[in-house]
Amino acid sequence: MTTDAPLSPTPRTTATRSRHRMHGGPGGRAALLQLLTEAPVAHLGVVVGDHPVVLPVAFAVDPEGPDEGGTLYVHASAAAGWLGAAAGATVCVTVTEVDGLVLARSGFHHSMNYRCAVVIGRARAVTEGRERAHALDLTVDHVVPGRAATLRAPTRRELAATALLAVPLAEASLKTRAGGPVDEPEDVAAGGWAGTVPLxxxxxxxxxxxxxxxxxxxxxxxxxxxxxxxxxxxxx
Structure with a gap:
């Protein structure tokens, strides 16, 4: 799947409100990949036992990865308690960047300018040696592009302590907001202040x-x- 392919959200990744903020047409997948490239941290949600857990994770993206739509790699400690529940299960990965505070004339219309990606898919444990090495390099390069090539090779102990999950990028959505407040006409007429605080x-x-x-x-x-x-x- 190329970056020119449109995003095609499933019912699980289709917005039920503010649908005009969804990026579903041509260019949507490229915008999704841009956000996933720029954002430093993702959050992974998985059900562990009888409760959900949402955790910040380091991650990397390979648009040409082996999974449908490309691959999102999630970095974890092999000792993490949630890892066993995530491997082979359907997980949700979100990435959000906040670009501004939107301050309206009513509490109801306060908002934020943001870019938010949601990826849902069955996670698989990355165990094959070449893919693991590739995914680890991508994760380092997600922090600083080109850095992996300057570092020593990981030791066996380090590799044993590191786990990687792969999540397909096929079932994904991107929702964004930009611009100023959207107030009720009577609130605007009342003369109160409104505006944005860029972040x-x-x-x-x-x-x-x-x-x-x-x-x-x-x-x-x-x-x-x-x-x-x-x-x-x-x-x-």
């Missing part, structure tokens, strides 16, 4: 470890510049 991720100066002797590597410098440029584009 952007701040990128500070790189802080080297106290025992680091080498200069900041090029991949880190380049990524910081990308993050600042991205923040500047959204602020502009």
């Amino acid at each position: 952007h991720r701040m990128v500070g100066e790189v802080e080297a470890a106290t025992d680091a002797v080498a200069p900041v590597p090029d991949d880190v410098v380049a990524h910081v510049e990308r993050l600042r440029a991205r923040a500047g584009e959204r602020a502009g």
Whole structure:
């Protein structure tokens, strides 16, 4: 499935309200992949025993991965209690970026500007050696592109302590909001204030470890510049 393929939400990934904010046509999958590329953290929901659990996870995306629609890889500790419940089960992975606070003239119409992806699918444990190595590199490169190639290979102990889940990207949706408040005409006529507070991720100066002797590597410098440029584009 290419990035040109439209998103085709199933009933489980179809909005029941504010459907105009769904990205379902041509370009929707490309927008989904852009959000999944930019966002640093995902949340995975799974039923463990008699209760649901939602956990923040590191993740990576391979649009050409072996699963239907591409693959979303979720990183976990092999000792995590929820891992056994997730492997082979249907899970929900969400990724959200908040771009602003929308302050209306009534509490009902307060909102946020956001981009939110929802991916639902049966998770599988990634056990094959080459796919595991590929997924681990993608996870590192999701943090800083190109960094995996600069690091030593993981040890057997590290590999044994690390688990990976793969979730198909076929059943996914993307919903976004942008713009100002939408108030009732009578509230606007009453003259109260309304507006938005844009939110952007701040990128500070790189802080080297106290025992680091080498200069900041090029991949880190380049990524910081990308993050600042991205923040500047959204602020502009």
